[in-house]
Amino acid sequence: MLLRKTVFFCLLIAIWAAISKLAVVPAELLPSPARVASVLGRGIFSGSLLYDVGASLRRILVGYGMASIFGFLVGFALLKNSFLKETLGSLLMWLQTIPSIAYMPLAALWFGTGEGVVLLIIVFAASWPIIINTEDAFRNIQPNLVNAARTMGFRGWNLFRQVQLPAAFPTLLAGLKLSWAFSWRALIAAELLSEGRGLGQALMAGKETNDMAITIAVLILIALLAGLVDEVVFQQVEKRVQKKWETIS
Amino acid sequence: MKVIIEDVSKKFFRKGKEPTEVLSRVNLKIEEGELVSILGPSGCGKSTLLNIVAGLIKPDSGRILVNGRLVAGPASDRVVVFQEAALFPWLSVLENVEFGLRLSRYSIKERRETALKFIKMVHLSKFVRAYPYELSGGMKQRVAIARALAMDPEILLMDEPFGALDAQTRRIMEMELQEIWQETHKTILFVTHNLREAVSLSDRIYLMTARPGTVKGNYTVVISRPRKETDIDLFFVENQIHASLEEEVEKVVKEEMGIDYAVTKDGFLLPADRNLGSDI
Numbered sequence: 001m002l003l004r005k006t007v008f009f010c011l012l013i014a015i016w017a018a019i020s021k022l023a024v025v026p027a028e029l030l031p032s033p034a035r036v037a038s039v040l041g042r043g044i045f046s047g048s049l050l051y052d053v054g055a056s057l058r059r060i061l062v063g064y065g066m067a068s069i070f071g072f073l074v075g076f077a078l079l080k081n082s083f084l085k086e087t088l089g090s091l092l093m094w095l096q097t098i099p100s101i102a103y104m105p106l107a108a109l110w111f112g113t114g115e116g117v118v119l120l121i122i123v124f125a126a127s128w129p130i131i132i133n134t135e136d137a138f139r140n141i142q143p144n145l146v147n148a149a150r151t152m153g154f155r156g157w158n159l160f161r162q163v164q165l166p167a168a169f170p171t172l173l174a175g176l177k178l179s180w181a182f183s184w185r186a187l188i189a190a191e192l193l194s195e196g197r198g199l200g201q202a203l204m205a206g207k208e209t210n211d212m213a214i215t216i217a218v219l220i221l222i223a224l225l226a227g228l229v230d231e232v233v234f235q236q237v238e239k240r241v242q243k244k245w246e247t248i249s
Numbered sequence: 250m251k252v253i254i255e256d257v258s259k260k261f262f263r264k265g266k267e268p269t270e271v272l273s274r275v276n277l278k279i280e281e282g283e284l285v286s287i288l289g290p291s292g293c294g295k296s297t298l299l300n301i302v303a304g305l306i307k308p309d310s311g312r313i314l315v316n317g318r319l320v321a322g323p324a325s326d327r328v329v330v331f332q333e334a335a336l337f338p339w340l341s342v343l344e345n346v347e348f349g350l351r352l353s354r355y356s357i358k359e360r361r362e363t364a365l366k367f368i369k370m371v372h373l374s375k376f377v378r379a380y381p382y383e384l385s386g387g388m389k390q391r392v393a394i395a396r397a398l399a400m401d402p403e404i405l406l407m408d409e410p411f412g413a414l415d416a417q418t419r420r421i422m423e424m425e426l427q428e429i430w431q432e433t434h435k436t437i438l439f440v441t442h443n444l445r446e447a448v449s450l451s452d453r454i455y456l457m458t459a460r461p462g463t464v465k466g467n468y469t470v471v472i473s474r475p476r477k478e479t480d481i482d483l484f485f486v487e488n489q490i491h492a493s494l495e496e497e498v499e500k501v502v503k504e505e506m507g508i509d510y511a512v513t514k515d516g517f518l519l520p521a522d523r524n525l526g527s528d529i
């Protein structure tokens with residue numbers, strides 16, 4: 001697995017290097033891997049890129065966290081209350097068909113272009129998969145799993161904590177995973193259009209100075225940050241969960 | 250008297266449909282330490298009755314008394330073993346069996362000891378650390394039985410617990426259940442639509458009519474235990490109940506097949522050891 005991945009990525013970089021060496025494309029448009037690596041290294045060691053990473057990470061963690069909690073509560077409310085489901089549920093359904101970045105001009109007018117707007121855009125984008133999956137997860141719990149626990153005396157909070165929540169976990173996890181990807185998209189889009197420092201603004205810096213090495217370096221950084229969490233956290237947990245939960249019976 | 254089911258009736262209402270009358274004035278009694286079966290054709294309300302005793306469903310009228318106390322909802326004095334084991338997939342065998350004891354006053358050590366005792370009783374000591382997905386159907390069902398026994402319920406409710414198992418495993422499980430029952434002398438209410446199973450396990454059998462289910466007959470089975478499949482006495486008791494049960498099964502089949510039934514009737518010869526209805 002790991003070997004295949006390594007070989008594949010090395011190959012990709014080799015092709016990239018070959019193209020830039022042959023100068024098929026002008027160097028400003030496609031800098032060599034070595035240059036991108038050195039820009040990336042310099043950015044990190046000088047601390048300036050690190051600062052952007054820090055700012056973006058803070059936003060995404062707060063935004064994603066808020067989206068998770070908000071999405072979970074809304075999803076649960078929609079499940080429990082059919083009136084809410086028909087009203088608020090369908091409103092949210094319609095709203096989410098609009099990419100959340102489209103709210104940026106409106107939000108900027110109302111709340112300015114500061115930190116809050118970026119968070120708002122993230123929460124907008126990232127809570128939808130959580131809402132849907134939360135509702136789905138609790139709706140599709142095997143009734144007999146809950147009934148078995150009830151005949152063993154479990155009720156209320158105990159039943160929720162010890163049976164319903166773990167039974168719903170795989171679907172909740174799928175929602176969290178999807179939402180993580182949504183959060184990153186919303187974050188970068190919002191940062192591109194807002195003012196504070198962050199990876200989105202760092203991308204723009206490359207355009208302004210006509211140096212694609214910076215932009216590409218930042219792109220790689222984003223992919224690494226978002227992908228690493230997906231691979232290390234979500235996929236690992238998912239693997240374990242799937243094996244156990246697949247035979248709910 | 251351990252359990253008294255008194256005049257229990259139940260209708261199900263669904264939007265846009267006629268209400269289904271599932272149970273109509275069911276009366277039955279179970280003595281301390283008895284293993285009683287409820288036998289009836291598919292859809293006659295056996296599961297509904299069992300769930301009412303468990304407190305998972307409220308009856309429209311009538312009442313259930315356990316040890317003289319009125320049943321008001323689910324509680325750990327009446328634990329159910331379902332047809333699908335309903336094990337918690339995120340817990341190991343040991344943790345599953347311990348699960349119900351989490352709410353008890355037992356210390357962690359006592360919980361573990363109790364769980365291990367019942368895991369041993371169902372012959373799964375080698376699998377304490379295994380997870381449900383690693384177990385066969387029969388093993389899962391044994392865990393479910395151990396989990397229920399660990400609660401030390403007043404009555405163990407079993408809803409076709411071996412219904413999803415293959416014939417071989419089913420026999421083995423029936424033998425094991427008899428052993429467990431002889432060891433623990435639990436009061437057990439056992440739901441089945443399999444005549445052979447009812448006869449080979451029970452002290453007494455309540456025969457139910459087709460829907461709306463009500464008690465049609467009450468048979469005492471006096472055959473020494475453990476009962477072997479080849480026991481000639483079993484056939485004798487089976488024959489006693491057979492005709493009466495057949496009538497009810499025919500009602501169900503007639504209702505389900507409508508006029509087609511007349512055509513099939515001649516060829517309609519069932520072996521003695523058959524499943525009555527569920528897989529029609």
Ligand SMILES: Nc1ncnc2c1ncn2[C@@H]1O[C@H](COP(=O)(O)OP(=O)(O)OP(=O)(O)O)[C@@H](O)[C@H]1O
Nearest residue numbers: 261269271290291292293294295296297298442527
């Ligand atoms: N929640 C429910 N809502 C509506 N109808 C129901 C409900 N539960 C059961 N029924 C109906 O009540 C009837 C009796 O169901 P029940 O499951 O008690 O039968 P059963 O004797 O256990 O059958 P089987 O042998 O197939 O398990 C069936 O016709 C079923 O469709």
Ligand SMILES: [Mg+2]
Nearest residue numbers: 295296297408
């Ligand atoms: Mg049933």
